[in-house]
Amino acid sequence: MVLSPRRAWLAFAVVGLSLLSILAPFIWIVGVSLKFQIDILTGAFPFKPVTVNFDRVLFGKSSDFIAYAGNSLIVGLSSTALVLLIGAPAAYSLAWRRWSKLFSTLFLGWTLVFHMIPPITLIGPWYLLFREIGLYNTLTGLVLTHVVVNLPLTIWLMMSAFENIPRELEEAAVVDGCRTSTAFFVILLPLALPGLIAAGLLSFLFSWSEFSIALNLTTKETYTIPVAIASYAGENEILHGQMAAASVLSTIPAVILMFFGQRFILGGLTAGAVK
Amino acid sequence: MASTLVSKTAVPGCAQQQSAASSRVTRVLDLFDRHFRLITIAPAALLILSLTVAPAIELVRMAGAKIAFTNDGVERTAALAENIDRLANDWIYWRALLNTLVFVITSTLAELVLGLVLALAAQRMTRAKGIVRTLMLIPILIPPVAIGNMWRLMYNPEFGIIAYLVDQVAGVRLDMLGSTSTALLAVIIVDVWHWTPFMFLILLAGLEGLPEEVMQASHLDGANSLQRLRFIVLPMLWPAIAVAFVFRSIGAFKVFDQIYLLTSGGPGVSTEVLSLYVFKVFFQNNELGYGALLSLVTIAIVCSYLAVFRIAQRRKGAL
Numbered sequence: 001m002v003l004s005p006r007r008a009w010l011a012f013a014v015v016g017l018s019l020l021s022i023l024a025p026f027i028w029i030v031g032v033s034l035k036f037q038i039d040i041l042t043g044a045f046p047f048k049p050v051t052v053n054f055d056r057v058l059f060g061k062s063s064d065f066i067a068y069a070g071n072s073l074i075v076g077l078s079s080t081a082l083v084l085l086i087g088a089p090a091a092y093s094l095a096w097r098r099w100s101k102l103f104s105t106l107f108l109g110w111t112l113v114f115h116m117i118p119p120i121t122l123i124g125p126w127y128l129l130f131r132e133i134g135l136y137n138t139l140t141g142l143v144l145t146h147v148v149v150n151l152p153l154t155i156w157l158m159m160s161a162f163e164n165i166p167r168e169l170e171e172a173a174v175v176d177g178c179r180t181s182t183a184f185f186v187i188l189l190p191l192a193l194p195g196l197i198a199a200g201l202l203s204f205l206f207s208w209s210e211f212s213i214a215l216n217l218t219t220k221e222t223y224t225i226p227v228a229i230a231s232y233a234g235e236n237e238i239l240h241g242q243m244a245a246a247s248v249l250s251t252i253p254a255v256i257l258m259f260f261g262q263r264f265i266l267g268g269l270t271a272g273a274v275k
Numbered sequence: 276m277a278s279t280l281v282s283k284t285a286v287p288g289c290a291q292q293q294s295a296a297s298s299r300v301t302r303v304l305d306l307f308d309r310h311f312r313l314i315t316i317a318p319a320a321l322l323i324l325s326l327t328v329a330p331a332i333e334l335v336r337m338a339g340a341k342i343a344f345t346n347d348g349v350e351r352t353a354a355l356a357e358n359i360d361r362l363a364n365d366w367i368y369w370r371a372l373l374n375t376l377v378f379v380i381t382s383t384l385a386e387l388v389l390g391l392v393l394a395l396a397a398q399r400m401t402r403a404k405g406i407v408r409t410l411m412l413i414p415i416l417i418p419p420v421a422i423g424n425m426w427r428l429m430y431n432p433e434f435g436i437i438a439y440l441v442d443q444v445a446g447v448r449l450d451m452l453g454s455t456s457t458a459l460l461a462v463i464i465v466d467v468w469h470w471t472p473f474m475f476l477i478l479l480a481g482l483e484g485l486p487e488e489v490m491q492a493s494h495l496d497g498a499n500s501l502q503r504l505r506f507i508v509l510p511m512l513w514p515a516i517a518v519a520f521v522f523r524s525i526g527a528f529k530v531f532d533q534i535y536l537l538t539s540g541g542p543g544v545s546t547e548v549l550s551l552y553v554f555k556v557f558f559q560n561n562e563l564g565y566g567a568l569l570s571l572v573t574i575a576i577v578c579s580y581l582a583v584f585r586i587a588q589r590r591k592g593a594l
Contacts, residue, residue, distance in 0.1 A: 007500075014396040015403070018389075019410055022472060026413070028436050029425045043434050090319035097312035107320070114327045117577050118529040120550045121570035124557045125330035125337065128349065148326040151319060179304065181311045209418035211532040212550070216558050226420040230536060233424055240428055247421040254416040262409050269415070269473070270480045 033244035040240050053245035065246065068228040075139055075214075075224055076207040076253075079146035083154050083203050084196060086147065091158030092184060096170070111152035119149060123216050130217060137219050145213050150203040157202075157268055161195025162188065198268035201261045208253055225250050331574075337567035344561070351564075358568045368569060370544050371552040372576075374459060378548060379527040382466040387520055389467070390474025395504070397475070398482050408479075411472035419469070423536025426465045427452065430537075452538050455545040462534055462546050466527060474519055481515030482508070521584050528577065549573050 032040055034049040057065050094104055126145060127136065135141030165188060173183045189196075211226040218227060229246050258265065307314065339355035362368065397407055414422065429435045432450040441449045451461040485508065493503050509516075531550040534540065540547035540555075553573060557566035 008399075011396040011399065012403075014393060015400065015407060018393050018471075018475075019407060022410065022414060022468070024436075025425055025429060025468070028429065032428060041434050043439065086318045086322060089315035093312055093316035097315070099312070099316075107323075110328070111323065113578060113581070114323075116525050116581060117574045118531070118550045118553070120529075120531060120553050120557075121334070121573055122327065122330050123554075124563050124566050124570060125333040126326070127557070128333070128337075128342075128563065129330065132349075144322075144326060148322055151322065155319065179308045181304070181308050184311070184315075205416050209416075209420070211418070211420050211535075212554070216554070226418050226532070229418075229420050229424060233427070233536060240431070240434075243424055244428060247424045250421045251417040254418070255413070258409065258412050258416055262412060265412060265416070266408065266476065269412075270477055 029244050030248055033241060033248045035241055037239075037241055053241035054249070057242050057245045057249065064223075065225075065228065065249070068223050068225050069249075071139060071222060072208055072224040072226075075142050075146060076204045079143045079150065079207045080200050080204040082143065082147045083150045084200055087151050087154030087199065088158045088189065088192070088196060089184075090151075091155045092162050092188065094155070095159045095162040096188075108155075111155060115152040120212050123213055126213075127216060136217060137222055139222055142214055142217055142222070142224070145217065146203075146207045146210060149210070149213070150206055153268075154199040154203060157199045157271060158192060158195050160271060161192040165191050194264060194267075197261065198264040198271075201257055201265050202268045205254055205257060205265075334567045334570055334574075337564050338571055340564045342563040354564060358565050361565060362568055362572070367544055367547060368549075368552060371540075371547040371549050374544075374546060375528060375530075375548045377459065378463060378466070378530065379524050382463045382470070382527050383520060383524040385463075385467045386471045386474045386523060387516065389471045390478050390519075391516075393471070393475045394478040394482055395508075397479060408476065411475055413472075414469050415473050415476075419532035420536055422465065422469055423533040426468075426533070427537055430461060453542060455542050458538055458542060458545045462537055465533055465537065466530065469533070470523060470526070474523060477519040477522075478512070478515060481512050481519075484515075485511050517584075517588075521581075525577065525580070528580075 031047075033053050034051070035047055036050060036052065039047045057063055093099070094107065099107075126141075130136040130138075130141045135144070169187055169191075170180075170183050173187055174180065178186075208224075209226060210224070211230065214224045214227045215230065218224065223231070229243075229250060232246060233243055338358060339353060340351040341354040341357070343350045343352075397404055400407070429437045430450075430452045432438045432448055432453070437451065438448055441447065441451075449457065451457045489507060489511070490503070493507050498506070529550060530548055531554070534546055534548055534551055535554075538546045540551045549569075550573075553566055553569050556562050556569055560566075
């Protein structure tokens with residue numbers, strides 16, 4: 001169907017205006033991050049871009065930004081690896097092997113409820129538990145919580161990935177003398193790779209962004225980037241340029257992954273919502 | 276048919292196993308195979324049991340106690356009646372619930388309407404659609420803390436771009452986050468900016484899933500575009516709209532990061548929301564017992580909302 005030219009213009013105007021309002025804050029914040037404090041306060045425009053804020057955030061004497069980025073990376077990568085390692089087999093088990101209706105309803109129903117409740121409600125018990133078993137203020141503890149928070153979405157995405165694979169493939173392999181377990185690793189898992197990538201990307205991005213759990217289960221040396229930014233904002237209220245620079249830096253992984261993996265991310269996000 | 280297909284493309288690791296019969300390795304593998312269904316689900320089940328089910332039960336135990344940290348560890352004293360009594364008189368919690376509801380309903384509705392308009396506008400674009408989609412992903416994927424920080428700078432009354440624009444239009448320097456009458460609106464605006472793209476993406480996917488023939492048929496029948504929207508597109512899109520609404524409203528119900536950064540619930544209690552208040556009770560006042568009770572009430576609210584939606588879904592049938 002073709003739009004009349006007037007309508008087409010209207011549609012373009014609506015979309016263009018929305019894109020502008022989505023992007024303008026980013027452009028403005030990048031601008032602030034490239035300014036001297038005095039230029040920020042006077043709202044100077046045009047201005048001469050300087051990297052002083054980025055230098056201070058990354059290499060300043062009192063700045064641990066790089067160490068915190070390291071923490072975030074460790075937590076993000078290991079929790080993503082673990083959630084795939086645990087979630088993909090579980091999804092396979094639920095989608096392909098026969099479980100009673102009661103069991104799968106309970107299992108999936110509980111993951112849905114857990115996915116929907118505010119995480120802050122469980123952080124109290126986690127805090128008590130982790131203090132008791134020595135996981136409080138460790139990256140291991142944080143990794144475990146990120147794994148369990150990402151588990152529901154991973155299981156749902158992987159279940160729909162496995163359900164799209166025709167049953168005959170496995171039957172044929174078994175007839176040929178292949179073990180059920182071998183068939184899973186050699187045949188099914190490679191076919192579910194797109195789902196695996198989508199779940200992995202979303203899990204990593206979630207872990208990188210996650211704030212409320214990290215805020216309450218870590219202290220200074222185990223901070224992740226979001227907690228570091230928040231505490232930085234609390235302590236240095238007036239260092240606007242550096243706060244802007246830290247925010248800009250924290251978005252880098254998301255922007256990179258978005259351009260390389262947007263097909264998977266888009267599929268994962270919309271599928272996750274429709275579940 | 277399928278069997279010949281697979282056997283021709285020799286799958287590595289599948290063919291050679293008959294030759295090595297009855298060795299110890301095979302026996303272990305057999306055992307592994309027989310319990311494969313259980314082995315694959317066990318780690319997930321264990322993790323979920325220990326880190327979600329057990330803590331949920333622990334919450335119930337905590338809610339009836341007063342918990343103090345002493346040198347010997349954790350000390351609990353029974354205080355169920357005290358906690359419940361306190362909840363009944365805790366006006367901040369109920370104010371936080373009210374703020375949360377206002378926040379959830381206003382922002383979700385605004386996101387839905389804007390997202391729908393945008394999806395309808397973008398639907399017919401061919402080349403531009405891909406890039407629009409990509410750019411719309413940005414707010415969804417970057418850390419909410421960065422978003423909070425960014426908007427705090429934009430709202431800054433001295434040099435923020437929003438304060439500047441308001442000044443240009445209305446002639447007043449507004450501190451939107453610092454005033455009790457505008458702070459909630461200010462955090463709602465941030466949420467709408469943050470999540471309208473998400474609504475857009477879901478609804479666009481929904482629109483693209485509508486059968487093209489129906490559209491063409493209605494066009495031939497002489498329906499104008501408003502009629503088509505009202506009588507064909509919206510009814511057919513309804514399931515997608517309902518799911519997007521519930522999904523997003525529950526997301527809004529969890530809101531924490533942005534408000535923590537923007538206002539920390541202030542000024543006064545004007546942007547205090549449930550998650551933030553539960554956090555303060557848990558970790559700033561160190562009242563783990565009372566915090567657990569608040570958590571349980573909050574969980575109950577979410578669950579009953581989900582249940583109502585489920586029942587409505589069943590009634591409607593198809594969805």
